Every structure is written in C-alpha cells, then in structure tokens.
C-alpha cells in the first residue's frame with residue numbers, strides 16, 4: 001500500500017509556542033484517518049504543513065513520496081483541500097465559485113451540468129447554486145467547499161472539519177461519498193470533533209494532544225462509548241499538564 | 242488558467258457597483274480634462290490664426306513706405322498650435338505664441354508669461370495629460386490594492402494556491418486585468434484627443450500619419466508607466482497581510498511619487514538653475530551687444546560690409562566696382578550691424594535654452610525617485626509642447642527675422658543712395674517679403690531628444706514587473 005501522506009518527526013513552532021512536536025503519522029491509499037483533539041491540539045497545523053502553507057521548524061512532510069517543501073507545485077496538484085473556513089467570492093454564485101476553482105485545479109473546464117452534478121452530490125440544489133454566495137449560510141458554503149475538493153479527483157484529501165455546519169442528511173451523504181472515494185484509492189486525512197462520525201467512517205482514529213499523536217486506534221476495536229472515554233481521558237490529562 | 246483568473250476578476254469588477262462608479266468618475270475627469278484642454282487650445286489657435294491674417298493684411302497694405310520704418314512696424318512669427326497641445330499643453334501657457342520680428346532686436350516670446358507663472362506652475366495644467374498622470378495611478382491603486390491582500394485576508398488565496406495555481410500565474414492574471422482596464426482608459430483618452438484635434442485644428446494641417454505616430458508614442462510611454470504602477474500595486478498587495486495596509490502604503494507612494502516629487506523637482510531645478518528675469522537678460526544682452534560692436538574702420542567691419550553688399554547684388558564685386566556703386570550706406574550699416582548682433586543673439590538665446598535644458602536634466606536626475614517626472618517630459622515632447630519645441634520655434638522665428646530684415650535692408654541698399662532714409666518702397670513690394678511658414682519639428686526629433694526619459698520610464702516598468710514576478714516565484718507566505 002502506498003503511503004500517500006507521511007509526517008516524519010514533524011515539528012512546528014510559532015515563536016516559543018510549539019504547535020506540533022515530533023509528529024509521526026501515515027495515511028495510505030484507500031485509508032481514512034480521522035484526527036481528533038482539543039482546540040489547539042495541532043490538527044489544522046498538520047494539514048497546513050502538508051499543503052506547504054507553513055514551513056516545518058524541523059522534520060518533514062511527504063506527499064506520495066515527495067518532500068512537500070521541495071515540490072510545492074507537484075504536491076499541491078495531488079492534494080485536495082477543504083479549509084476550516086471555506087472562503088468564496090461573495091459576488092459570484094456557488095456554481096461560479098465552483099467553476100472558477102475547478103478551472104484552476106483541473107486546467108480545463110467542466111460543463112455546467114457536471115458542475116451542478118457535483119453540487120447535487122454534496123446537497124446544494126440548483127436554485128441555491130445559482131444564488132450569489134453573499135447570501136449563503138455556513139452549511140451552504142461548506143457544501144461548495146466540499147464540491148471543490150471532490151472535483152479535483154485528487155490522490156489525497158485534506159479535510160479540516162468538513163462536516164461542520166452541514167445538516168444531518170448532507171453529512172450522511174458526504175460520509176458516504178468519502179467512503180466510496182477511499183474505496184477507490186483516495187487517502188483521506190480529516191480533522192474533526194465529531195467522535196460519532198469519526199468512528200463511523202474512519203479506518204483509523206488518531207488522537208492528538210499538544211502537537212503529537214497520542215493514540216492511534218482502529219474504530220472496529222472500540223465501541224462508541226469506549227472511544228468517548230479514551231478521548232475524554234486524554235483531554236483530562238491535558239488539563240493536568 | 243490565466244483566462245479563468247482574468248474572467249473571474251472582470252466578473253467581480255462588473256458586479257461591484259463601486260468599481261462602476263469609480264470608472265464613471267475617472268471617465269468624467271478625463272472628459273473634463275479634454276474639454277478644458279480643447280477650449281484653451283482652440284481659443285489660442287483661433288487667436289494666433291486671426292492675428293496672423295490681420296498681421297499679413299496690415300503689412301501688405303502699407304502702401305509706399307520706407308523699408309526701415311517697415312522693419313519697426315509689423316511682421317510677426319506666429320506659432321501654430323502644437324500637434325497634441327490640447328492633450329498636453331506643456332509649456333504653452335508660459336511661453337509666448339507670437340514673436341515680433343523687428344529690426345535690431347531679437348524679441349522674446351518667452352518671458353512675458355513666465356513672469357506671472359512660477360517654475361512650479363510650469364508642469365501643472367489642467368489637461369487630459371495632467372488628469373491621466375494623476376488619475377491613472379489612482380485608478381490602478383483602487384483596482385489593485387486588495388488583489389492579493391484581500392484574497393489572503395478572506396482565505397481564498399490558500400484555496401487558490403492549494404489548487405496548484407502558482408502565485409505567479411495569479412499575479413499575471415491580476416496584472417493583465419488591472420493593466421487592461423487602465424490601458425483602455427488611456428486608449429480612450431488619446432484616441433479622443435487625436436480625433437478631436439483633427440476636427441478642431443484643421444487650420445494647423447497636421448499630416449494624419451504624424452498624428453497617428455504621436456498617438457502611438459504617447460500610448461506606448463503612458464502604457465509603460467501604467468505597467469509600472471500596476472506591478473508596484475500588486476507587489477505591495479502581495480507582501481502585506483491586510484488590504485487596508487496595502488491601500489495606505491500605496492496612497493502614500495502616490496502622494497510622494499505622483500503628486501509631490503514632480504512639483505518639488507521643478508522648483509528645486511529652478512533653484513539650482515534659476516531662469517533669468519527678463520530685465521536681467523536684456524541688460525546683459527545690451528552689454529554684450531555694445532561690447533561686440535566693431536569700429537567701422539576695422540578690417541573685420543570692412544569684410545562684413547563687403548559680404549553684405551555682395552549679397553544684396555547677388556554677385557562677387559571688385560573693390561572698384563563697390564566704390565562706384567550707387568548704394569545707400571545707411572542701409573549697409575543697418576544690415577552689417579544686423580549680421581554682427583545676430584551672433585550675440587544666437588549665443589545668448591542658446592545659453593538661455595541651455596539653462597532650461599539643465600533644469601530638465603536635473604529633474605531627470607530626480608526621476609530616480611519617481612518615473613512620473615520622466616513621463617511628463619515624454620508626454621510634452623510627443624505632444625510638441627516642451628521647451629525643446631519652443632526653442633525650435635524661437636530659432637525659426639529668428640531665422641525669419643534675419644531674412645525679412647535683410648530683404649528690407651537690401652531694398653534700401655539697392656534703391657537709394659547716400660546717407661538718408663528717403664526711399665519709399667512701392668506698395669507692391671510688401672507682398673514679396675516672405676511669409677513665415679512654421680513647421681513643427683518631426684516626431685523623430687522629439688524621440689531623439691527623449692532617449693534618457695524613455696529609458697528611465699522603461700527601466701521603472703521593467704524593474705517593477707520583474708520584481709513582482711520574482712515575488713511570485715519566491716516563497717511568499719500565503
């Protein structure tokens with residue numbers, strides 16, 4: 001199995017504050033890794049390092065075997081990304097926003113029907129898709145962000161709380177899509193606070209604390225309540241520290 | 242990819258009501274500049290044209306009159322309105338349009354107006370060029386200050402970069418968008434100026450190709466300048482974290498480089514190379530003229546006399562032939578002094594224009610800090626309204642003066658004898674005195690005189706554009 005995402009002793013310091021500390025993790029193809037962790041645990045920082053938005057203080061991030069820092073452009077072509085906060089152009093419609101980002105990432109265009117099809121998959125109907133984004137709810141923006149990431153057919157998906165703001169049916173729908181993508185070979189790294197969803201779709205669950213991976217679990221090995229207990233246990237330890 | 246970026250930028254601009262209002266305001270200011278320029282210049286053109294007609298009528302209708310009184314009576318050299326003076330009046334407002342071609346004196350066209358306008362004012366006229374130079378940078382800044390900074394602030398920059406688009410392509414797309422909008426305003430202004438001048442100044446019979454080449458030249462240098470402003474705007478927008486800081490920095494740069502430095506450079510140049518006051522200039526001239534007067538018995542004087550007489554008769558003459566000629570000696574003396582004084586006038590005026598050239602070079606030096614100064618020089622040069630063009634006119638007028646005075650003196654020399662000025666030229670004679678037909682120096686000459694200014698503007702445009710793309714390659718934090 002190819003290791004599509006690999007972090008080796010990844011460390012990131014902001015001034016004196018260590019956001020990541022010797023983080024080691026791997027996401028192979030067809031694998032979904034859910035990262036759990038308290039606010040400030042370092043989930044977003046991890047994703048940003050894979051995208052090359054930040055430079056590691058030490059250690060390395062690899063995407064499909066390529067060192068991120070040295071191959072920024074190739075690496076970014078292999079990745080799709082949904083940020084913590086999806087930002088769109090307010091004066092364009094959802095469809096136009098999608099169209100723009102698709103053109104940028106695919107270097108060619110998709111037909112209107114294909115674009116709408118993508119939006120349908122994430123649960124944004126036609127009339128909403130043709131409204132300007134400045135009238136969108138958080139969930140509607142989130143859906144456009146998801147569609148943008150799906151359109152790219154990337155080898156690895158980096159999702160930063162992708163389900164936040166989604167209504168339950170859209171969240172269900174999206175988790176199904178993710179599962180299908182993973183089954184076709186995509187590697188997924190997803191930061192989330194939703195233990196329930198994490199257990200439902202992940203192949204592995206990582207719990208982060210103060211910039212390191214403190215637990216690496218298989219969801220089949222724990223039931224929902226055990227997972228919650230382990231998670232809360234870890235958080236309590238944090239407070240003690 | 243670039244097409245997508247450009248298309249999206251335009252869609253955003255079209256949907257942003259503020260941008261449309263901004264374009265409206267810019268368009269209005271440009272039209273105002275155009276109308277102001279044209280009303281001033283067409284009045285000037287009409288005045289000069291009327292004066293020229295009246296002057297010719299009066300001169301030709303003098304009736305029987307002594308040629309020397311005629312030399313003090315009339316004949317003017319009229320400066321036709323310059324090819325693009327409605328676009329950029331340059332120094333037109335500060336230099337005279339008419340030179341009185343009088344015997345004995347090389348009269349200035351220059352000082353009169355300079356007395357009531359400071360050197361500071363020399364560069365600021367409300368005209369299309371003036372508006373363009375101020376407003377185009379402002380337009381570029383308002384369109385471009387947020388182009389990268391705002392995307393960074395919103396978070397869309399990271400989404401774009403994560404798509405695999407390089408910052409460089411993004412910069413290129415934004416550059417093309419902002420530049421083409423501003424360039425469209427330039428084209429609009431210059432084409433409008435050219436077309437209107439075609440209709441308003443029919444009298445000044447501009448060849449169409451000349452007008453066209455001047456338009457292209459102006460468009461070219463204004464385009465380079467716009468490229469500089471656009472690249473600088475995007476550069477600043479790319480390196481700051483917040484759009485409002487970008488706006489603040491750019492407005493600061495605009496105030497210094499576009500508004501203040503050109504004016505400051507003009508007044509510093511005037512301090513370093515002060516233009517002489519009219520009275521000083523003429524006092525010095527009188528001294529030089531009297532120092533240069535020759536004793537009528539000197540060999541030089543005799544030689545000059547001989548030249549004058551031979552010229553009047555149009556052939557070589559022997560010593561004895563000259564002695565036997567029935568000529569007017571007063572006329573000979575008048576023409577000899579004309580020839581001798583002419584050297585002094587030429588030298589003194591050359592020094593005067595040299596001083597203006599020094600001022601210009603000094604301002605050029607200051608364009609290390611702002612290409613706006615060099616652009617102003619280029620704009621005036623291609624419009625035919627710079628000091629160089631005026632110098633050309635002034636020298637041509639002097640040549641005409643020498644020609645007319647010589648014709649009048651020779652009429653006197655040949656047709657009268659003795660010491661007095663009793664001869665009356667017949668009424669038909671006046672029509673034979675040549676008319677002043679002035680042609681502006683060719684555009685090619687303006688280009689040759691503007692090499693330094695052109696390279697300054699070119700260098701600024703290149704450096705800023707290369708700098709911007711270099712940023713795009715470097716690891717700018719996104």
Ligand SMILES: Nc1ncnc2c1ncn2[C@@H]1O[C@H](COP(=O)(O)OP(=O)(O)OP(=O)(O)O)[C@@H](O)[C@H]1O
Nearest residue numbers: 014017018019037038039040041042043044045046
């Ligand atoms: N740009 C930054 N400058 C300084 N410190 C930062 C920066 N980005 C993150 N940090 C710090 O790094 C640590 C990890 O932050 P990060 O955003 O990765 O957490 P997270 O796990 O994504 O949290 P959340 O669940 O709230 O999204 C935090 O202590 C945060 O304060």
Ligand SMILES: [Mg+2]
Nearest residue numbers: 043044084160
């Ligand atoms: Mg986060």
